[in-house]
Structure formats: C-alpha cells, structure tokens
Amino acid sequence: MDLSILAPVGAVVALLFAFFLSRRVMKADEGTDLMKKIAGAVRKGANAYLKRQYTGVAIFFAVMFVILLILAIAGFLTPFVPVAFLTGGFFSALSGFIGMKIATYANGRTANSASKSLNAGLRIAFSAGGVMGFVVVGLGLLDISIWYFFLKFWYSTVDVMQNEAAQVQAITSAMLTFGMGASSMALFARVGGGIFTKAADVGADLVGKVEAGIPEDDPRNPAVIADNVGDNVGDVAGMGADLYESYVGSIISTAALAVAAGLGFKGVVIPMSMAAIGILASIIGTFFVRTKENASQKNLLGSLRLGTWISAALIAVAAFPLIYFGLGAEKIGFYFAILSGLLAGILIGVVTEYYTSDSYKPTKKLAGTSSTGPATVIIGGLSLGMLSTVLPVVIVGASVLVSYFLSGGSDSYNNGLYGVGLSAVGMLATLGITLATDAYGPVADNAGGIAEMAHMGEEVRKRTDALDSLGNTTAATGKGFAIGSAALTALALIASYIAEIQVLKPDFNFNLTITNPPVLIGLFIGGVLPFLFAALTMDAVGRCAQKIVVEVRRQFREIKGLMTGEADPDYASCVDICTRSAQREMIAPAIVAVAAPIIVGLILGVNGVAGMLAGATVSGFILAVMMANSGGAWDNAKKYIESGEYGGKGSDNHKAAVVGDTVGDPFKDTSGPSINILIKLLSMVSIVFASVVLSFSLIK
C-alpha cells in the first residue's frame, strides 16, 4: 500500500483549516476606534520588525547560499543542497510571518470578543493560535512532500539509481539538508524575537512599574507597544519557527534513518504519514476546545487539555494500522515507539505544569521565599528549576530506551535508532493543536494589554486576565514540549549524522566511545555551548533593555504632560530600538551556532563532532528545561502574590517576587528557548558540512 499520498493531502488540509480559522478571526469585530488604533500600532511595530529581520536574514541566507554553492560545485555537496537550504528557510519564515500576522489581527479582536463573553474571547484567541499551529505543520509537511516527490522523480527518471536502497539514500540525504535552512531561520526568529520581547518587557517594567510606579500595560509607558510587539514576534513567530524546525527535523531525520534500518521507501513514508495523521487528529481536537461563561481557570485549562488529549488518543489509535499495514505485523514494535514519544510529550507537559503552576506546591513555596527578600526568591527559583530537570530527563531517557528496545534495537541497532526517530515524530504528531494551545497565550496576553490601554472596564479585563493567566500555563507546558521534542529530534539527527558519514565514507573508522579523547573533549565543548549561548542571549537582553530604560526615562523627562495623560508617548522609538538591537545581537549567537560544528570538526574530526552534538543535546536539554521552569515559576509566584497572598500587590513580598520575575523573563523567553534551536542547528550544520570535515579535519 503506498501511503505517500497522505503527506501532501495532510499538508493541504492543514493549510485549508488554517485559512478557515483565519477567516473566523478576521470576521470578528475589532472594537472601538481607540482599540483599532492600539492594535494597529502593535501590528505596525511587528511588521516593521519582521521586515527588518527578514532583510538581515536574507543577507545571511545569501552568504550561506554562496558558500553551499561553492561547496556543491567543488563536489562536497549535491547540487540540491543550496536550493533545499533556501526552501527550508523560506517556508519557515513564511509560517512565522502568517502566524504572527494573524496573531496581531487577533489581539484587538480577542479583547473585543471578551467584552461579549469569555467563550467568544477564547474562541478568537485559540483560533489565532490555531492558524500558527496549522500553518506550521501544513507548510512543513508541504515542503517535505514537494522535495520527496521531486527527488523521487529525479532519482528514478533523470539520474537513475541502481536500486531502491540507493534511491532512498540519495533522497533522504538531500532532504536532510533543507532542515539546515529551517534551523537557521528558526535561530533568527527565536533569538531575535526573544531578545526583542524581553528587552521591551524588562525595560518597560524597570522604569514603568519600578521607578514611575505606573501599572503594567499602562498606555503612558512609551515601551508598552514594544512590549506587545515583542509578544508577537517572540512568543508567536519565534515559537512557531522553533517547532517548525523540530517538526521538519524529526520527520526527515527519521526518514534518513530508514535507510540503515533497511526499510526502504516504506520507512521514509511512515514518518510523513504519521505527521498527516497527526494533522487530522489535531483538527478534530480543536473542536473540543470551548468553555462556558464564568468558567474557572481550571475549566478553561481543562477545555484546552481536552482538545490535546483527544488528538493524542486519535493518533494513538490511528498509528496502529499505519504501522501494521505500512510496515507489517512483525514491525509492530515501531508502534510502541510512537506511543512512547506521544506519552513522553504529554508527561513532560504535566511535569512542567507541576513545577510552574501556582496550583501546586513548588511555586507556592517559591512565593513564600519572598518573605526574606529577593535573594531567597532567586535562590529558590534557581533550585526549583534545577530540581525540575530530573523528571524530564527520566521521561526522555525512558522514552528513548523503550522505543529503542521495542523497535528491536537489541537485534538491530539501526532498527532501534529508527524507533527513537519515530518516537520524536510521535511526540510532534500533536503539534497542530499543541502549538495552537501555546500560541493562544501571547494573543490573550496582548488582548489583556489592549483592554487595559483602551480602558475597557473591569469585567472585560477580568476575562482577558483569566485567558492570559491560563496562557502562562500553556506557554510553560508548550516550552516543555518544545524542548522535549528538540531533544528527541536532536538525538535522531545525531544518528542521521553518523549514518551520513557512513554513506559519504563507508570505510570511515569510527571511534565513538566516550573515552576516546576527541569524543570526550567534544562532549565538554558541546556541553559548554548552551551555557555560552545562554550567556550571550541574556547579555543581549540586558544591553537592549538598558537602552529602553534610557529612552523611557528620556520620554518621561522630556515629553510634557505624558504622566498626566495629556500627551502621547513616542511608542515607535522604543519599537525601533528593540528592532535594531535584536538585529545586531542575533549575530554573535548565530556565528557560534554555525561556526562551532565546523571548527570542532576541523580540529577534532567526525568523532569529536559526534561528541559535541551529544554533549550539547544533554547539557542543552537540561539547561533549557531549568531556565524555562525557573522563569515560569517566578512569573507565576509573582502572580500568586498579586492574587492577594503574602501581602499582595505593592507589598515587600511582591517587590521581591518582581525581581524573580524580571530575572525569569530572559530565562524563559529568550535564552531557554534559544537553546532548543542551538542543539538542532548544530546537528544540521554538522550534517551539511560532513564531507568538508571528512576531507580536512586535523584528527581523522
């Protein structure tokens, strides 16, 4: 049975559904003129940022394209690679662009709908998130499908390969490289967006809340629009590009692992079909997301969860016949690999929620540390984050172990690795709805901002607050999901890297034992890269926030009547500062991520690169989970105090908690998520430059 048609069908259905959702969003009323004006300002800022970002990224892609072209001409790469690199980047950018566009249209509309009912507000915000989710999976699968069919045609008609195995090898090898385009684009979107959003947020808070004593989202704060723009460019577009990359990466790396596992075209088609099944299941799941008026936060969260769980259950059911008929009854172990990934994704979400939601003990305890000042809040949050890394590691570890052995890894190593790849695909199969649930958060957050700025009244603000507060939880679980899937994808990519080397140089003498010094040193260097990356991105946020502070202070000082509400602040200047800074600050991390595998490769050779990839995946996974959870818990501990515990808003406890929240901002929204990209991009770059490293490395 040829299942390959499933992928393009799934892709088109996803895009159509995204179109349907976007129509629903656009049909909603945007509200009063003031609301339109504010939403328009946010939209304008976001567009300006994206335009400048794409200009910068275009330069990077042009340079890389030329380098890849030269390497292709020199015979190190197939000619498809430079083009595949471009399409990977293009589709990733496009999905970010569309998702963010709709998000900026949905902000005001969500606020306005919330003035009618909670359910109406939820509907618009969730639909906007859904556009992001389904555009990501739709475009991702579309890109994969196009290349698959094109390459299959090419290698069976134009450049005919002798047998199926060789064909599959040539196809998957070329497809792998377009992942590097997606990864590079994701890096810029995540890092740039992350710096933008947190610099604006921190800058706005430091002067507005702390110095001037005006509330959050107050329209008198000149950085408030930049803050809202940041939510869109960072939390929506950045998150989308990140998961686009994981999604594509997991599918193509698993496809590439099918070669060594001897599964041929069938093995390539399975992950693509799984993705298609996931899309259909996710669409069905979205219809279960609705709520009653006056729903508690628990009900709201329950309704979002219900959608995800129904999707997961459908996938669990549908994956069985897929494997049974697609690969045969004797390969049914792969089904359990998929299940283990699916389950791991859900469990990581549960653990993340436990550590970051103020319904549970850890965050409540963290809120309590505010009684002895900011220092104990920081210590408590850091140790909470560190502690929270243990269970995700166990979950990912168990998932790898289960999928490897149930896929027959003890008999065939390559079957086991293919199983690990499938577990990553299984985890990401729910991406359509998971991302919808996740991208919903910043839309609701912004709706709250607009409600505040447009003075829409107590009741509306209460509703948007309910939506927003829930968004914090879904954002945290979404981050857990993003990093969990990044880790599994990175592991599949490492296996693909080694498989790629075996293809390029079948007699290469691997020594991947951990006591081989190049591997060991690679582990160390890989281990330190996430720390370097986190340091660079945190510093970037600090520098950029500093500029915002200076600018906001200047406006407070120089614009007469600003504090009394008689004059408008100059919002555009803050947006512009963030845009330019984020642009400039992206450069150093990008260079690290692209140069590290090449430099390490040229010195330590292939074994060293493999060590580096493993080290970066391990330490990156742990550090990213820690930073995301510390940040999430600080944020919610502050919100918990604001809800009236430990003295409430304005108390010394609250001030201490605000310090934690401010530290947590770059943790959870800049550095932590950026690490996801890093660990995948390192593998992608290693794969693309494998033949160069093979030829020129100092240690062979």
Next chain:
Amino acid sequence: MDLSILAPVGAVVALLFAFFLSRRVMKADEGTDLMKKIAGAVRKGANAYLKRQYTGVAIFFAVMFVILLILAIAGFLTPFVPVAFLTGGFFSALSGFIGMKIATYANGRTANSASKSLNAGLRIAFSAGGVMGFVVVGLGLLDISIWYFFLKFWYSTVDVMQNEAAQVQAITSAMLTFGMGASSMALFARVGGGIFTKAADVGADLVGKVEAGIPEDDPRNPAVIADNVGDNVGDVAGMGADLYESYVGSIISTAALAVAAGLGFKGVVIPMSMAAIGILASIIGTFFVRTKENASQKNLLGSLRLGTWISAALIAVAAFPLIYFGLGAEKIGFYFAILSGLLAGILIGVVTEYYTSDSYKPTKKLAGTSSTGPATVIIGGLSLGMLSTVLPVVIVGASVLVSYFLSGGSDSYNNGLYGVGLSAVGMLATLGITLATDAYGPVADNAGGIAEMAHMGEEVRKRTDALDSLGNTTAATGKGFAIGSAALTALALIASYIAEIQVLKPDFNFNLTITNPPVLIGLFIGGVLPFLFAALTMDAVGRCAQKIVVEVRRQFREIKGLMTGEADPDYASCVDICTRSAQREMIAPAIVAVAAPIIVGLILGVNGVAGMLAGATVSGFILAVMMANSGGAWDNAKKYIESGEYGGKGSDNHKAAVVGDTVGDPFKDTSGPSINILIKLLSMVSIVFASVVLSFSLIK
C-alpha cells in the same frame, strides 16, 4: 632505579613541615582577653560541629563497612576493600580535623599579629593555611604509601601472584577502593560544611545587615560566631577534604591505568613520586611568600603567586629526570602530559581571577548593573558565570588532548589514558602550596571578624581587610583549581572504571559509543545529577538560613539590652542550629551520590554507568565553574561598590549588589564545590560496586 621510597619520604617531610608551621602559629600571641574569648567561642563551635559531624559520618561508615564486608564475603570484593574504605575516610577526616584545628587557633593570632605589621599577619595566616595544605598532601601520600607497601608485600609473599602484571593489577585495584572512603568523607565535609557556613552567613546577613542595619561581623549579631565557625568548617575543613580526595584519586587512578599501559610497577611509582616531588617543591615555594609593610593588594597577591609559580617551575624541572630515568627516554612524552596538567592548573587560576576579581572588566561591569536594581545584577552575574565556563573547558580539553597524544595515545590508547592521568597528577602536584594559599583566605577572613568584634581599631582592621580581600581572590582561584583537578581526576577515574571492568570480566562486551542508548541515557542522567545536587544543597542552605533568621529575630526581640551592647547574645544556639541542620541536610545529597551509580548500574548496566560518569563530569564541571565564578564575581562586585564606586556602601546600588552576593553565597561555597565531590564519588562508587553491577544488571 626504584623510586618507590620517594613517596613515604615525601609524606613524612610534608607532615614534619606542617608540624613546623603549626608550631609557628601556636607560638604567636593570641592577644587580649576579649580576643581570646571570641576566638575561643569560634573554636568551641567548630569543635562541637566536627564532633557531631564525625558521629554522623561514623554511622554512615559503619553501614557502608558492613555492606562492603558482606559483598567481600560474598566474593564480589577483595577482603581489603572494606578496610581500605575505612582508612581512606579516616585519613581524610584526620587532615580536615588538624587543618581546621590550627585554623581556629590562627584566627585570633593573625588578628593580633596584624596589629604589629601586615607581614606578621600574612605570616601567621599563611602558615595556618600551610598546615592544612601539607597535612592533606602528607596524610594522602602516607595512606597511599602504606597500602602500596603492604599490598606489594602481600601479593609477593602471602598470596603470591604469578607475574608482575598480575601483582600490579591486584595492588592498584585494591588501592582504588580506598578512594571511596576519602570521597565519602569529603562529601560530608564539603556538603555539611558548605551548608553550615552559608546558612550562618546568609542568616546573619539577612537579619543583621538588612533588617537591623548593623554592620557585618558585629558582635551584637547572635549568628556572628556561627558565621565564623562556618568559615572554618566549610572553607577550611571542607576544601581540605575535597582536595585530599582529588589528590589521592588522581594518584591511585593513574597508578591503576599503569596496568593497561603495560608499565608495571614503574608506572605505579611515577605518580607517587611526582606527588613527593610536588611536596618538596611546595615547601620551597612557601619561603617566597612574604611582603613589605604597606604593600598594595597587588603586591600581596604577587607574593602568594610567586610562591606557587616557583613551586610549579621546580616541579616542571624535576619531573623531567623523573620520567627520563623512571620510565626511559622513549617515554618522555609523559613528561609533557605532566607539564600540560601543571600549566592547565595555572591557566584555570588565571581565568578564574579574570572573571571574579574587581581588577578586571567583567566584575566591574557587573558592579555597574546594580544601577538598574537587583534583577539586572542577578542576570549579569549568571551570564558572567556562564560565559566564564568556556575557557576552562577549552583549557581542560586542550590539556586532555595534548597529554593523550603526546603520551602516544594515537599508537596506544592505554598509554594515552595513562598520560591523561598523569596530567591530573601534574596539576595537583602543587597542592601543598596551592591549598596553603587557599586556606589562608578564611583564616584572614576570620581574623578580620575578630578584629571587628574586639574593636581593635582602624589600622588593624585595614590590614586584616587587605588580607581578607586578597583571600577572596585566592579562594576563587582555589575553587577553579579544585574543580579543574576534580574534572581531570574524574576522567582518570572513568578510565580506571573501564579498566576495572576489563579485569573483572575480560570478555565483557563493551559498547561505549555515544549512540548506544544505555550510554546516551547514562549521559543524560549523569548530566542532570549535578543540577539535582546543586538544587538539594541550595535548598538546604535556604531552609537552614531560615531557621537562623527566626532565631536571630527571636534573640533581638527577647534579649533586653542586646542592641545597646549591654547584654550578650546567645551565640551557641545559632551554632547549634547550623550544626544540627547541616547534619540532617547532608543525608539526601549523600544518598543521591551513593545510590545513583548503583541504581543506574542495575538498570542500564556497565555501559550506562560509563555514560553517566561522563555526563556527570561534563555537566558537573561546567556547572561548578559557573556557580563558583558567578558567586565570586557577585562578592567582589559588592566589595567594589563598598570601596566607593557607584555610590558606595548604603546606596541603592549597594543594596542591589548585596542581593547578588547573597545568591552567590550558596553558589560559590556550598553547591558549586559540592559538585567536585559528586563527580569523583560517583566514579569511586561505580568502581567499588562494579562486580555487583556486572552480576545483576538488567541490561548487560
């Protein structure tokens, strides 16, 4: 030429020199009655702590002894192991005990001598540090020598082995296991002492400095004696036990690697002789540590550095004939391995100083972040710490690479590993004087405290401040040295672990490639252990500090006339709280460290354990460097502001910097250093339980 006599000679010389130094300390006058009273109180507290700690530790050792005995009877271990375990623990405890004892005698004497001249103060403080340093190396090498000669006698006379290789194997294998005793003791000393010292420090500061507004070291603060006791039990005894363990571990693991490298007894004797040479060189070095009156901090630091560098130079010279004549001209590559370790130790010190001293840009910049409040201080300090991990990783990596390849690793893997072991020995050869320089710090710190409490006047306080401030720098570089040597030692121990498995089961089917799932999962689990450990120890400090806060508040409230100086606080109660808490809080981290390798081994097997050890070493090294350097930089940024920059003491900038310093306290003095022990103890436990794991593991 039989060099084996060098080791016991070196050991005895070290102990004699330590005795000589201790006489010098004891001869000095302890000053006024008030000073004697204060110093006596500190001494009493420290003794009380040690007594209780040793009681607790005795229980642990008794339990472990019984377990090991049962395993020995069951045939899993040689009968020497349980006894060796005890002696390792005993000598480690003894060196901590002596070192701390002298330190507590030296505190008041240093303050009193400083009232005469700066040089006199330096002389006493440095001599006290020297006692710690030379007792550690003396007892360490003594223990090694005793076992070496005893086992050599045993296996050549009583239980005669067929050939040299078998003898060497049996000897080194038994010696390896007494490292576990030293490691276990070190764990309790470092973790317990670390919790004690920082709980007292943080607790004293939170109520005293922040709430009551009285200066540091003010005698009215009920926690002030506990704080001083903490410096002794944590920074002196804890540091000593840590490095005792690295010292012993590096020597015996290198000796064990000599077997596989085919070097026989000669290969065993080389690391022992290197240690002896290091002792003599260190003794010579100490005579160059002196200063002029009115010396600047730079001069003071210069004089301490001069001693270390002269020792290092002497070792570099003497190691050449050692290898040349000890192993033969064709093995001279090993000499370069020693050099690379020696150099790496010095370079890590330099990097640490760059990142943590306020003479350089990073800490100055960090001080500047205080202008925007505590949150930016925290972000700045964390990113500084993260950034500071890159160079140490490169240094250690380069050192491993150089020592491996120059030792002939490309021809003989085992020679290369022996070379890596020698580089660890080379790094630790300067330990006598390095530890003297390091343990000097807390003595000077306490002298300052006593000068303050005894109202000794401006001039004396200025001198002790000069000594103390320098102590901060040497403490930071000492920490860099401790973690650098721990990493190299841990690597040598991993190699020893694998060698041990090969001995136990020559046909064991290793699959240590990083893509083998048990190895990979081991890497993840190992990677997360330092984070877990850091979280547990930070939480412990937090909980214990909380109790101190409550107690100090109670005393301020209930003891009439305390704030006016008419009544004395109840110092003993704070000491008692810290003692009991530290005792209780040690248990969880100890269980993690001992149980993790056994549980991982029983599930994932030998390959999984090896992966775990590598993962823990990589992530532990990075995390420990980060925590030590963040903490050191925060401390010095605060001191920099106190020196008058950015508004000076009492300004908002200063308050923000104090938050950073408080967070840094458990970072640099509890969690960070504890990780050193963790990564070595994991290997030691793995080695001791290797045969159990081989027999019972789920995955073979």
